[in-house]
Amino acid sequence: MKHKIKLRSWLWKWHFISGIISLPFILLLSITGVIYLFKADYEALEQQKIKNVEVLTSNQSSFQEQWSVANDYAIKKPNSMVVPQKPGDATEFISGRFGGKRSIYVNPYKKVITGEIVASEGFMYKVRKLHGELLLGDFGTKIVELIASWMVILIITGLYVWWPTRGWNVKGFFIPRFKKGKRILFRDIHAISGFWISVMLLLVLAGGFPWTDVFGENFKKVQEITNTGYPATWDGRGLSYEIKEREEPLPLDKIVAIAKEMDLEGVVLIHFPKGKKGTYAISNRSTNLEQQQKIHLNQYTGEEVKVHHWSGVGILMRARMWLMAFHQGEFGLWNWVLMLGTGVILFLMSLSAIFSYALRKPKKNWGIPAVPESFKIDYFIIGVIVLLGIVFPLFGISAVLIILSYYLKSIFQKKPQI
Template sequence: MKKNEKLNKWLWKWHFIAGLISLPFILLLSITGGIYLFKTDYEASTQKAIKEVTIQENTIPLQQQWEIANKAAIKKPNAMIISDRKNQATEFVSGRFSGKSSVYIDPYTGKVSGEIVTRNTDMYKIRKLHGELLMGTFGTKIVELIASWMVVLILTGLYVWWPSRGWNLKGFFIPRIKEGKRTFYRDIHAITGFWISGMLILVLAGGFPWTDVFGSNFKTVQKITNTGFPNTWQGIGLQSNSDTKPISLDQMVAKAKALQLPGSVKIHFPKGPKGVFSVSNTNPSDLDTQQKIHFDQYTGKMLLKNNWQDVGILMRGRMWVMAFHQGEFGTWNWILMLCIAILLTIMSTAALVSFLIRKRKGSWGVPKVPHTFNIGYGIVTIIGILAVVFPLFGASVLILLLIELIKKMRKKRKVAFSV
């Protein structure tokens, strides 16, 4: 591919500026993302005293455990996780996401082994630092803006990296180690960026659904196109016939176990006398096996069964990239995400070192673009598409254009006054 050198300099300028502004945030995101990958192992150790119990001969009924949990929990539980190990306390769940709390009942003694409030955990703080910089919705928008510019950094970086005078192994695929520190660190940054660029796009795709503006727009598109969760997934419109006594939780758990669902299985409790029991499983390693099944709370009769194929394609794609982002597809995925977090940290650090070596005193060293360069329609179209897909990026571009316009107006005024 023959490169337009003027375009190359223009893209290099904006890659440089955007990278310099984004660099501290990218380092923070890569480091906190890498730490969060250890959530399961960390919490297994720190929460062991709450989640694990001493195995005894007999267990008390789950219905009785539910009654104990209702009295002990901060909020009345709306679901229960089915235990798959004998030394595991029974987990009763209240709320979702950041509002989630779990009370654990010893199935042998009926004692409360402890309660875990998600927002009070160490890993929740790491996640909030990663997702919103501990600044609430304002921080979420900053992270979304940085993530949007990261897409631009990847695209512009690939163009700048692309050789204009033929291919060479050194400098394009492996770093040059005998041409000075600046060249070495520049190569570390550029070559690492090349090798992980595709994976970074996929990782970013898995993070965008959590954002405010893009995430909200994506949900709107899902709703309009009817490609999200179907109403039946949440059991909307389903009712239990209250003619008899409700079945016990033990009976409901027996029915859930008979389904032999893989992964973590949860029973959602009925909401009121007309509500239904709902059984669902979370199995990120094989999303296609996930189901949501609803039962009459009085007869135990299956009312409706939803398979993963009943979920709209955009929601299925969204859940796939989000699971990939969190390394939930197994050991290979976890290792890959950890490697990407480490390489992104190395790549960003190398860029900073290269900049500091290159920078002259009293100057930021921003690359210069020939005055004769004009942005073509192709670049304008690409920027327009990115601005529509990533609204915060579009807003930032408008601000940059406004700043450039003000600078030009000031220059014209200075020339006019000097004449």
């Protein structure tokens, strides 16, 4: 029992230290995360003049003609297009990916450009950059990854410290104590809200880690080694078919007609062939991941060369894509509300921790919780730290540096307590 009390004190100390360092960043991440959830609504209002056109009674121009208009306008030739879902939609032609993505919109009735949307110039793109890399590029990405890694530690240590040791009581563990003073109230708000969203926070963090530099790259390597990513032919590499002499590629309108006949769920895209032996590829983006497909077609005959179903994607990639979509609230209203609530509660939880600390902090020191000198770390705890350090390398490096700094102090001071 005494050892458990000492362990509790030791974990409380590390929860406290990591919280002091991480909280300013966590507040920023929660605010920017909540703002980014409104991306679709914000951009729908901002971009409606570009994306929506007046439906005219005159004949609609062919997609082949619209493609030509987009090619003439584009700096970098489009590599795909979005199949319009209704008559009032401008046709979107896309070049580039991620931050380099550019979308050109063509009025199908007048054969003119209605506008261009450059991903890196939008307000929400800047919010995303602030959320993912603090506007500091690769260095900022690593800071965010480090904070996210320590958030896992905060959740684990917080649950252990919060867990009742002398029986359960509704007040203090499930309901804040409003009559025990401000410090206790803010402490309860922090601890109780942290308990209720702890599992959600771990899911949110799991959905964010694939975007990181170190963990993300290591995860990709594991996918490659275990062959649990996208199939090798997903992007059309390695696919081949016979080409007859003087055979001409099918017009884009024929491929659009084939795509419409497939009646795929969600937003349907057509990816243009790369070279004379490349394929047209039809894919769809849907909130129901199980319905996503990618079908490669012979660009001369329209025959299917390769069909990819979601079930053919490796299990780690499927898990990764599900968690990333969940992280962004893309599975419908329930998911969006859940992410919004988690972000708001995380902000309030962090803010209440700061208020609680400010009310209890001694004037002459940081108020770091003390640990009995007789406390010895279990091999189990060491094993957990090592395991977490392997899974989250930036946490492992930072933990080693912190421990080394404590032991270096031992040259000048008595036994350091880590």
